[in-house]
Amino acid sequence: MPRxxxxxxxxxxxxxxGRRLEQVRGGQACTVLIGGEAGIGKSRxxxxxxxxxxxxxxxxxxxxxxxxxxxxxxxxxLLEVLEAFGxxxxxxxxxxxxxxxxxxxxxxxxxxxxPIGSPQQVILAVRKMLDAIGADAPTVLIxxxxxxxxxxxxxxxxxxxxxGPGDRRLLVLASYRSTxxxxxxxxxxxxANSGFLRRVERLELPPLNRRELRELxxxxxxxxxxxxxxxxxxxxxxxxxxxxxxxxxxGALENPEDVRLPADTRSVVLARLGVLSEDALKVLxxxxxxxxxxxxxxxxxxxxxxxxxxRAAVQxxxxxxxxxAGPGEDVYRFRHALLRExxxxxxxxxxxxxxxxxxxxxxAADSSLCLSEGSAAAELASHWYHAGSRPxxxxxxxxxxxxxxxxxxxxxxxxxxxxxLAVWRQVEDPQRRAGLSHVDLLVxxxxxxxxxxxxxxxxxxxxxxxxxxxxxxxxxxxxxxxLWEAGRGVxxxxxxxxxxxxxxxxxxxxxxxxxxxxLALGRLQAGRYAEGANLAQAALTMALAAGAVPEQGRxxxxxxxxxxxxxDPEGEVRLRRAVEIARAADHLxxxxxxxxxxxxxLEHAGRLQEAAAVTxxxxxxxxxxxxxxxxxxxxxxxxxxxxxxxxxxxxxxxEIITEVSLDRPVLESLYPRLTLAEIKVARGEFDEARxxxxxxxxxxxxxxxxxxxxxHAVRAELALWERDARVVExxxxxxxxxxxxxxxxxxxxxxxxxxxSAADRQAVRDGDELxxxxxxxxxxxxxxxxxxxxxxxxxxRQRIRGTDRPSLWRAVADGWEALDRPYPAAxxxxxxxxxxxxxxxxxxxxxxxxxxxxxxxxxxxxAAVDRSARRLRVDLxxxxxxxxxxxxxxxxxxxxxGFRYEGLDPGAIAAKRKVSKRTVETQLRRxxxxxxxxxxxxxITKARREGLFG
Numbered sequence: 001m002p003r004x005x006x007x008x009x010x011x012x013x014x015x016x017x018g019r020r021l022e023q024v025r026g027g028q029a030c031t032v033l034i035g036g037e038a039g040i041g042k043s044r045x046x047x048x049x050x051x052x053x054x055x056x057x058x059x060x061x062x063x064x065x066x067x068x069x070x071x072x073x074x075x076x077x078l079l080e081v082l083e084a085f086g087x088x089x090x091x092x093x094x095x096x097x098x099x100x101x102x103x104x105x106x107x108x109x110x111x112x113x114x115p116i117g118s119p120q121q122v123i124l125a126v127r128k129m130l131d132a133i134g135a136d137a138p139t140v141l142i143x144x145x146x147x148x149x150x151x152x153x154x155x156x157x158x159x160x161x162x163x164g165p166g167d168r169r170l171l172v173l174a175s176y177r178s179t180x181x182x183x184x185x186x187x188x189x190x191x192a193n194s195g196f197l198r199r200v201e202r203l204e205l206p207p208l209n210r211r212e213l214r215e216l217x218x219x220x221x222x223x224x225x226x227x228x229x230x231x232x233x234x235x236x237x238x239x240x241x242x243x244x245x246x247x248x249x250x251g252a253l254e255n256p257e258d259v260r261l262p263a264d265t266r267s268v269v270l271a272r273l274g275v276l277s278e279d280a281l282k283v284l285x286x287x288x289x290x291x292x293x294x295x296x297x298x299x300x301x302x303x304x305x306x307x308x309x310x311r312a313a314v315q316x317x318x319x320x321x322x323x324x325a326g327p328g329e330d331v332y333r334f335r336h337a338l339l340r341e342x343x344x345x346x347x348x349x350x351x352x353x354x355x356x357x358x359x360x361x362x363x364a365a366d367s368s369l370c371l372s373e374g375s376a377a378a379e380l381a382s383h384w385y386h387a388g389s390r391p392x393x394x395x396x397x398x399x400x401x402x403x404x405x406x407x408x409x410x411x412x413x414x415x416x417x418x419x420x421l422a423v424w425r426q427v428e429d430p431q432r433r434a435g436l437s438h439v440d441l442l443v444x445x446x447x448x449x450x451x452x453x454x455x456x457x458x459x460x461x462x463x464x465x466x467x468x469x470x471x472x473x474x475x476x477x478x479x480x481x482x483l484w485e486a487g488r489g490v491x492x493x494x495x496x497x498x499x500x501x502x503x504x505x506x507x508x509x510x511x512x513x514x515x516x517x518x519l520a521l522g523r524l525q526a527g528r529y530a531e532g533a534n535l536a537q538a539a540l541t542m543a544l545a546a547g548a549v550p551e552q553g554r555x556x557x558x559x560x561x562x563x564x565x566x567x568d569p570e571g572e573v574r575l576r577r578a579v580e581i582a583r584a585a586d587h588l589x590x591x592x593x594x595x596x597x598x599x600x601x602l603e604h605a606g607r608l609q610e611a612a613a614v615t616x617x618x619x620x621x622x623x624x625x626x627x628x629x630x631x632x633x634x635x636x637x638x639x640x641x642x643x644x645x646x647x648x649x650x651x652x653x654x655e656i657i658t659e660v661s662l663d664r665p666v667l668e669s670l671y672p673r674l675t676l677a678e679i680k681v682a683r684g685e686f687d688e689a690r691x692x693x694x695x696x697x698x699x700x701x702x703x704x705x706x707x708x709x710x711x712h713a714v715r716a717e718l719a720l721w722e723r724d725a726r727v728v729e730x731x732x733x734x735x736x737x738x739x740x741x742x743x744x745x746x747x748x749x750x751x752x753x754x755x756x757s758a759a760d761r762q763a764v765r766d767g768d769e770l771x772x773x774x775x776x777x778x779x780x781x782x783x784x785x786x787x788x789x790x791x792x793x794x795x796x797r798q799r800i801r802g803t804d805r806p807s808l809w810r811a812v813a814d815g816w817e818a819l820d821r822p823y824p825a826a827x828x829x830x831x832x833x834x835x836x837x838x839x840x841x842x843x844x845x846x847x848x849x850x851x852x853x854x855x856x857x858x859x860x861x862x863a864a865v866d867r868s869a870r871r872l873r874v875d876l877x878x879x880x881x882x883x884x885x886x887x888x889x890x891x892x893x894x895x896x897x898g899f900r901y902e903g904l905d906p907g908a909i910a911a912k913r914k915v916s917k918r919t920v921e922t923q924l925r926r927x928x929x930x931x932x933x934x935x936x937x938x939x940i941t942k943a944r945r946e947g948l949f950g
Contacts, residue, residue: 032200139169296325360380417448499515499518532558708737731754791815813825814919
């Protein structure tokens with residue numbers, strides 16, 4: 001049996017049918033007509049609802065109309081209903097439920113049975129049978145494919161739909177193809193009956209949107225479908241599930257330049273053409289050569305139809321909904337891309353060439369015949385190319401590609417430049433025709449491929465250019481940039497070094513500044529931040545000397561990242577300036593990099609909300625430009641999701657990663673996959689985490705401590721929750737990978753995780769060694785999170801020795817909360833409760849930890865808290881929520897503000913609350929922001945005026 005289509009995107013319609021069933025259960029009959037084109041998912045909706053209705057205790061009777069080629073059999077679906085009902089319930093039970101009317105109807109269909117005298121008697125018997133069945137339970141009558149129904153069946157539908165709804169537990173559900181009706185069809189006439197329409201409800205199924213189609217295509221697959229492939233499938237299928245699955249199953253869309261329709265799909269599509277006149281078919285052939293859409297004037301110009309013939313033929317195509325147009329539009333479109341392709345592929349090649357040539361000449365003579373002013377170059381280029389006129393095809397493809405780049409339509413630009421390259425060697429004096437060299441054309445094609453999300457193709461194109469001009473340093477620099485985007489860091493560094501070598505002894509230049517930036521980025525990825533900062537500063541000096549403003553922005557970008565990672569506030573200043581320069585220069589590459597790097601150093605500084613806001617802004621810009629699925633967009637998505645994970649916004653982080661990154665090659669999506677693995681481990685979805693980590697394991701990922709540290713940390717936490725001894729070797733491997741660099745944060749994170757494992761194992765020697773390492777890291781560049789991690793290491797050290805105190809763990813938890821880090825805060829609350837050992841003292845921290853773990857769906861932590869609560873005999877049942885505090889203050893902020901109101905300074909408050917002074921200052925700063933004041937004096941005045949503290 002064929003695989004049933006996944007149920008995607010019809011939840012609203014399913015819910016509506018569920019409401020109608022409840023209405024019927026209360027004794028009010030309903031009729032719902034479900035319309036939509038072939039393959040849209042009507043049968044899937046109906047069958048899913050049938051299962052829901054049966055599970056709810058309803059009787060479901062179903063039959064389908066059959067396509068006929070002569071006189072249809074009267075009451076065909078009714079016969080199927082009766083037979084299916086008898087099979088499902090057995091003869092005796094069916095007779096009991098359906099009563100005498102059921103027996104009379106079955107006899108009516110038996111050969112030699114008792115005939116029913118008139119159609120009215122059949123209708124009356126059907127109604128009585130359904131009423132009898134409805135007396136036992138709500139009844140659903142399903143009639144599919146009503147567009148093929150015989151007049152007698154339609155009479156039954158009409159009668160049931162118009163009959164009074166009171167005291168009848170019947171839901172009639174009928175489906176039909178709304179796009180295949182004309183004025184002569186009996187169903188069209190029934191639907192035009194106002195009396196009938198007033199009593200029934202019509203439900204038109206729309207096509208799936210992009211997100212729903214991706215979900216459909218990913219159903220049953222390991223991981224999401226490739227973004228470009230999903231986009232092509234959406235364009236070709238128009239969101240119709242049947243067509244989408246047929247195209248994907250046949251692999252018809254793998255080559256975007258050569259889409260070959262599956263035979264079954266083409267037969268289904270072409271079957272619709274059998275009802276058309278010859279003139280209408282000719283119109284469709286001309287329109288198919290023009291493309292998915294064409295201007296009305298071009299059709300008249302090229303088709304050479306007599307005016308009256310053209311009008312009648314076009315009207316026929318519109319009546320059959322094969323061509324469509326918006327109100328007042330002068331553009332005709334095929335309703336479906338598949339219909340256009342089927343017509344085009346069945347048009348003789350000679351006719352195709354003649355029509356393409358005629359259209360090219362017409363458009364060259366009068367560009368107003370194009371669809372729009374912006375499409376003129378692309379239309380003309382396409383027709384010259386498909387007509388085989390190579391000189392014209394070369395020149396027009398280059399022009400169309402350049403227009404597409406200006407419009408940021410990079411996939412279209414890539415197609416045009418690729419076509420130009422394909423015909424280059426078939427044209428005499430191609431450089432004169434194209435207006436640029438072959439190397440320049442390769443560079444344009446490479447950049448278009450890169451911004452289309454095809455970094456591998458960009459690398460291949462630029463490598464061709466390098467082979468033709470090996471001494472051109474600018475090409476080497478571009479190669480380095482594309483190799484870096486492809487995840488090939490070692491090769492990228494080699495390309496940058498070669499560019500610098502080629503420029504040695506030459507005057508200061510923008511290319512050398514860019515190449516030095518590339519080398520600086522390599523140092524940063526190796527964790528050598530000071531070296532990277534020095535190289536980036538040299539690049540900035542060179543860019544300033546050369547007067548190269550975009551390169552100044554790039555150097556500020558890289559040097560800002562280096563300084564930020566070293567804890568220097570100047571880093572943020574430089575990165576914000578880099579954003580301004582890139583935006584002013586409309587330099588997308590540098591703009592996206594600057595957004596990502598700014599977010600990274602804000603995260604590094606513990607300013608997570610700001611980090612997420614910055615990277616969200618960058619990702620929003622990428623989406624607006626339809627560039628979210630490029631390598632740069634994926635990097636922004638990775639940075640955004642990393643900040644969101646720390647903030648506990650795991651669902652949003654996973655959604656972003658799945659949407660933007662997982663359909664990219666593993667080498668280009670290492671960081672987002674690692675971030676997703678971190679979420680999966682914390683949520684206890686260990687198999688999915690292992691799958692992600694195994695995929696990462698298969699590629700070369702360089703020496704970046706910002707990747708290697710979290711990689712080993714995630715592996716270690718997975719082993720820790722599974723009580724696997726490999727946690728020790730993972731922590732050790734992570735420490736080896738990061739300790740030679742300058743990334744204090746990653747080192748301390750690993751130390752804390754290793755000490756947690758040592759405490760669980762009571763491994764004093766391991767814990768002491770990690771504690772010494774953490775103390776040495778204390779002298780390195782500091783941040784708020786560094787101090788917090790040192791406090792966590794101290795608490796774990798005491799736990800190793802069995803001397804940990806609840807007050808220390810409370811300080812750890814408060815500190816994480818002040819940094820907006822709910823997951824480690826929940827862990828610390830759990831440890832606070834365990835250290836307390838006393839049920840009364842442990843109750844509140846256990847409940848806080850349990851609530852936080854529940855919100856995050858952090859199942860391993862939630863289960864651990866639950867076990868501790870049972871051991872301490874603490875009831876974790878939720879109590880009624882406390883009344884909200886004024887100005888949305890948290891309890892900690894309200895308490896701290898209260899002490900300030902009483903006259904205590906931050907140091908005294910810290911001592912009173914047993915937290916750090918920095919935590920108190922953070923809480924006060926947030927409280928002031930919520931009160932919209934700027935100082936303690938203003939806050940106290942406002943609190944007194946509004947009576948916040950009595």
